[in-house]
Amino acid sequence: MFSQYLNVFYRGQSKKHKSITSSLSRNQGYVQNEYAIYQESIDMKSVEFGGLTSLIECLSKMQHYGIPTRLIDLSVDPLIALFFAVQDQTAILQVMYMFIYNKNILLEIKRLSYWRSLLLWIHLK
Secondary structure (H helix, E strand, O other): OOHHHOOEEEEEEOOOOOOOOOOOOOOHHHHHOHHHHHHHHHHHOHHHHOOOOOHHHHHHHHHHOOOOOOEOOOEOOHHHHHHHHHOOOOOOOOEEEEEEOOHHHHHHHHOOHHHHOOOOEOOOO
């Protein structure tokens, strides 16, 4: 249905933060204990993580279970992003973002040393 929008991504948040950050980076305690959080999660759900072969698969599964990771959820479906923006009915301010993916712009950004220092993992196929 949304295949014509493959270069457009959406993100819904029930809370507005100063910047778009991962759940892991919003809490310094999580960052300091990142490895321990991941290891404990894998130990607790060893059957579900056992067949995964890549880091991105493991992190995606952890994200699905609500475990803080460095990943930032994006969707090609604006309705999914809208759901996440409004799911918390107690939130005062819900927000939805739209990102337009342009390979030429991303290639230019990669040349800037400032952007190289950012830790933002987005897996695009």
